[in-house]
Amino acid sequence: MRKRLRKKKHRGEFKEWCVTVEVRLDPGVDYQAFLDDWIERAIEGNQCQFGGGGKSPLLEGIIQLGMASHGLQERLTEIRDWLEQHPAVQDYQFGPLVDCWYDSGDAN
Template sequence: MRCSLAFLRRRLRKKRRLGEFTEFCIEISAKFTPGTTEAEADDLINKFIDYIEAPSLKFGGAHTTDGMASIVDRRGRPYVTDLDRAAVMDWLDSQRIVKTARSQELRNAWYGWSD
């Protein structure tokens, strides 16, 4: 999508989720401590989902006993922010079985995934 936003009418920017209608998400990943059992990993993911859903965030991704990789975004507006990213990372860092947790900067949820 390499067109100038100045030439797109508001309706088209909204339809294409560009400009002021850009929706952001957070890419996160975490490595679990060695020896993490499947039950411990499942329990952490269930707690993570409960934590994510409380402030109307949503989560999609995968996990194994080695770690997890996911995308976090918000249901509707306002979109996910750096404050949400910091809160999610603080929560992950506070979990006993999480060895390391990383997040990327906010990114466009609809474009640029093949980069």
């Protein structure tokens, strides 16, 4: 497949990777303030995108990490570190890395 088509169809080196996430917050946490902080610092601060939502104390969604050539493992590590350090986070869990467009499995 030619490079132009690979880019158009998000194949090969243009494949975009995503991961599902579930975050459980401590009871009584200001959910909206956490959500604003999450989007601004953890997601947009790492040049990622997030789709999802929830109701306190649970936040669920999918994080679009980008292409493998753009350091997706580093981005995921930064987000994981942010969750570890945030005082409102009780627990979190990530799913496996998947192809955002074709759900083809692990990035490794």
